[in-house]
Amino acid sequence: MTDEYFMQQALREAKLALEEGEVPIGAVVVVQNQIIGRGHNQVERLNDCTAHAEMIALTAAFNNLGSKYLVDATLYVSLEPCVMCAGALYWSKIGRIVYAAADDKNGYRSVTGQQSPFHPKTKVELGPYGEESLNLMRSFFVQRRK
């Protein structure tokens, strides 16, 4: 089980969002090579701007583990988390975050700058399939302009 495999799973979630007319972002939470939470953006369906892929995947993971901390988990997400999701990840004390593509407009770094919003023990990495993720985003915006 590799980062590639789990990021593909996150992209699969992103594609589900695209099919539903949502901004195509997907996420999975993994512990010991097992997916314990999945989510894709459901802002439009739920009429709730907090229903981001990461929030849904995190809540699923908390429920699955029966724990409010995810120190041994990795979050794979197709796009750099926003400030809200970064704050949720901080509280979760998650072990590792892998995102496929940077988001210079809405990513957490656009607000927090040099200061990391995460727990000091959380590792953050740019992962595989960045181009695939950005292609999904482009498809969404092309589709919406039509």
Place this chain on the structure above:
Amino acid sequence: MTDEYFMQQALREAKLALEEGEVPIGAVVVVQNQIIGRGHNQVERLNDCTAHAEMIALTAAFNNLGSKYLVDATLYVSLEPCVMCAGALYWSKIGRIVYAAADDKNGYRSVTGQQSPFHPKTKVELGPYGEESLNLMRSFFVQRRK
């Protein structure tokens, strides 16, 4: 209907949290003098570190209005929002935020510094009953040390 009245309602929510053994933070969302969302911290009960008072009150307000934006709403919350909740408030485009007491440790300003994480049109104010809010927080930590 005054800021004092609505902040008392937020404190009432915070007291419910305290009775349930949760960190005592409460919030209400108000549109045209009507409370359209309420919430208190439920992190322990739900085993979910995203179950903050503000997130619960916001989701209730979105459901109530059938809208994912809250441009005409005010959030009253007993403590300065954390980064996660600040991010959620950004997405909601909420008109006004009033918090009773600053939180130098976990409040959003500890991460975002001088840069506002909110929508440019969102007004943010320190409101009434700061001492009452901090007294609730102190009660919680005294109770927990016993």
